[in-house]
Amino acid sequence: MPKVLISDKLSPAAIDIFKQRGVEVDVKTGLERDELIKIIDQYDGLAIRSATKVTQPVIDAAKNLKVVGRAGIGVDNVDIPAATAKGIIVMNTPFGNSITTAEHAIAMMMALARDIPQANASTHAGKWEKSKFMGVEVTAKTLGIIGCGNIGSIVADRALGLRMKVVAFDPFLTPERAQDLGVGKVELDELLTRADFITLHTPLTDKTRNIIDANAIAKMKDGVRIVNCARGGLVVEADLKAALESGKVAGAALDVFEEEPAKENPLFGMENVICTPHLGASTSEAQENVALQVAEQIADYLLTGAVTNAINMPSISADEAPKLSPFVKLADLLGSFAGQLTETGIESVTLEYEGEVAGMNTRALTNAALCGLLKPLLADVNVVSAPVLAKQRDINVEEVKREEPRGVYETYMRLTVKTERQERSVAGTVFSDGKPRLIQVKGMNMEAELGPHMLYVTNEDKPGFIGALGSVLGNAGVNIANFNLGRTGAGADAIALIEVDQEVTEDVLKAVNELPHVRQAKALKF
Numbered sequence: 001m002p003k004v005l006i007s008d009k010l011s012p013a014a015i016d017i018f019k020q021r022g023v024e025v026d027v028k029t030g031l032e033r034d035e036l037i038k039i040i041d042q043y044d045g046l047a048i049r050s051a052t053k054v055t056q057p058v059i060d061a062a063k064n065l066k067v068v069g070r071a072g073i074g075v076d077n078v079d080i081p082a083a084t085a086k087g088i089i090v091m092n093t094p095f096g097n098s099i100t101t102a103e104h105a106i107a108m109m110m111a112l113a114r115d116i117p118q119a120n121a122s123t124h125a126g127k128w129e130k131s132k133f134m135g136v137e138v139t140a141k142t143l144g145i146i147g148c149g150n151i152g153s154i155v156a157d158r159a160l161g162l163r164m165k166v167v168a169f170d171p172f173l174t175p176e177r178a179q180d181l182g183v184g185k186v187e188l189d190e191l192l193t194r195a196d197f198i199t200l201h202t203p204l205t206d207k208t209r210n211i212i213d214a215n216a217i218a219k220m221k222d223g224v225r226i227v228n229c230a231r232g233g234l235v236v237e238a239d240l241k242a243a244l245e246s247g248k249v250a251g252a253a254l255d256v257f258e259e260e261p262a263k264e265n266p267l268f269g270m271e272n273v274i275c276t277p278h279l280g281a282s283t284s285e286a287q288e289n290v291a292l293q294v295a296e297q298i299a300d301y302l303l304t305g306a307v308t309n310a311i312n313m314p315s316i317s318a319d320e321a322p323k324l325s326p327f328v329k330l331a332d333l334l335g336s337f338a339g340q341l342t343e344t345g346i347e348s349v350t351l352e353y354e355g356e357v358a359g360m361n362t363r364a365l366t367n368a369a370l371c372g373l374l375k376p377l378l379a380d381v382n383v384v385s386a387p388v389l390a391k392q393r394d395i396n397v398e399e400v401k402r403e404e405p406r407g408v409y410e411t412y413m414r415l416t417v418k419t420e421r422q423e424r425s426v427a428g429t430v431f432s433d434g435k436p437r438l439i440q441v442k443g444m445n446m447e448a449e450l451g452p453h454m455l456y457v458t459n460e461d462k463p464g465f466i467g468a469l470g471s472v473l474g475n476a477g478v479n480i481a482n483f484n485l486g487r488t489g490a491g492a493d494a495i496a497l498i499e500v501d502q503e504v505t506e507d508v509l510k511a512v513n514e515l516p517h518v519r520q521a522k523a524l525k526f
């Protein structure tokens with residue numbers, strides 16, 4: 001039974017889901033880093049919110065971890081490259097808390113416009129400072145949204161309902177989508193100069209870090225109000241403080257901070273600053289949503305191989321996971337076959353999918369093929385890291401899909417690897433027994449199952465070769481389990497793919513290589 005650790009405060013709905021699905025679950029919140037490192041090797045899955053930091057040392061210690069599920073959106077508390085390198089899938093729940101977070105941003109904007117927290121505190125203190133708290137209307141004001149994805153779009157919708165004008169800066173927002181949303185798509189500088197209120201809704205990335213600094217603030221309207229319910233690192237707190245002190249910025253409402261939990265912060269105690277302790281996603285509805293979703297996603301992956309909302313892996317639905325499985329195996333075998341024969345730098349890899357397989361999740365298959373291909377060449381590779389490693393090595397990966405099979409097989413997959421020296425292709429299919437078969441090597445037809453120990457020989461098609469090869473193997477005590485032959489024509493290029501029951505030793509390989517008409521012999525392992 002797979003075992004999952006919930007290491008942050010999640011709705012109890014998650015525990016129920018894990019138990020119902022047959023996943024053992026432990027809940028241990030508030031663990032120190034070293035405590036987590038000590039126990040993480042017991043778990044196949046880890047369910048977190050933002051408090052747990054899944055750093056390289058945690059990943060290093062996570063000997064059995066297969067999946068990290070973030071009950072929420074931002075995954076900046078997870079070292080994704082480290083997880084990817086180790087084959088650990090990182091998932092989030094991209095929509096479960098978006099409405100709640102957008103509502104928090106709107107609430108923060110309204111609170112800023114009318115000084116509600118300050119007026120509340122003053123009234124509770126019996127001061128009745130009616131003239132002190134003169135607010136501004138939001139109607140007809142311009143709201144600038146930086147990052148108009150799920151949350152930003154909901155904020156736009158609600159702001160339009162408040163009769164605001166909305167402009168958005170988001171390099172990935174298409175003009176059509178902007179039009180559908182009813183927002184003006186603008187560049188950052190234009191947003192900064194036009195907006196009365198600015199709200200941030202981007203992830204924290206190298207591009208967005210410090211996006212609001214002194215330079216950006218200088219371009220803003222005097223008296224602008226800033227809302228940040230996304231991530232702390234987006235705003236340079238020292239620069240914001242200076243602008244709040246000078247009056248350039250009339251007010252700021254912050255749910256997130258450079259350092260969290262924020263027990264101390266230069267902005268704390270300022271009259272024109274409203275703070276909440278990262279409450280953006282904190283409604284019972286959102287927490288129920290993300291907890292249910294993350295538990296289902298983690299359980300699905302651990303129990304069925306289905307992948308949903310992964311950051312570092314293409315999605316595979318629960319329905320397609322069993323259908324895909326023999327093709328994943330085939331893709332891995334084709335990759336591994338080509339990888340074991342590849343001795344020089346790979347320039348490109350082409351995956352051709354024909355017939356039924358062309359309608360499947362080919363990205364997952366391509367990843368499996370790349371993993372098989374790179375495994376003999378690189379020490380540490382898995383289906384999650386393979387595409388990243390291929391990209392890092394400038395290997396051009398291409399997929400070609402043809403719905404109609406061109407040959408005799410209903411479904412056909414071919415892998416072609418182009419290296420500095422040559423191009424090599426190998427093709428296969430899955431038979432109705434669910435077993436993958438190799439059906440073409442270098443364009444030569446055959447029908448071979450791949451066993452754990454294989455001998456691959458390229459030779460000239462000459463009489464006596466098969467007997468001589470059989471004798472070498474027999475004399476060395478190597479039992480032949482299966483013998484598969486292919487050739488381009490009588491007397492021309494030929495290949496033999498032999499499954500043997502024992503490992504092929506260097507001596508046997510040398511003897512085979514020395515046989516007349518043999519061009520190359522290689523021992524392959526699967």
Ligand SMILES: NC(=O)C1=CN([C@@H]2O[C@H](COP(=O)(O)OP(=O)(O)OC[C@H]3O[C@@H](n4cnc5c(N)ncnc54)[C@H](O)[C@@H]3O)[C@@H](O)[C@H]2O)C=CC1
Nearest residue numbers: 073074101147148149150151170172202203229230280281
């Ligand atoms: N305060 C809280 O409790 C919560 C905070 N968040 C934060 O909100 C962020 C946004 O969440 P979603 O809207 O769901 O994500 P999303 O991925 O749907 O939207 C993010 C948008 O930012 C845009 N973007 C990326 N780089 C940009 C750049 N350099 N400049 C401008 N726009 C850029 C993207 O194109 C995308 O449209 C999350 O990454 C998370 O950090 C999310 C949920 C709760």
Ligand SMILES: O=C(O)CCC(=O)C(=O)O
Nearest residue numbers: 049050071072073074281
């Ligand atoms: O889990 C939380 O409370 C924070 C949510 C959040 O920041 C996110 O989903 O990105």
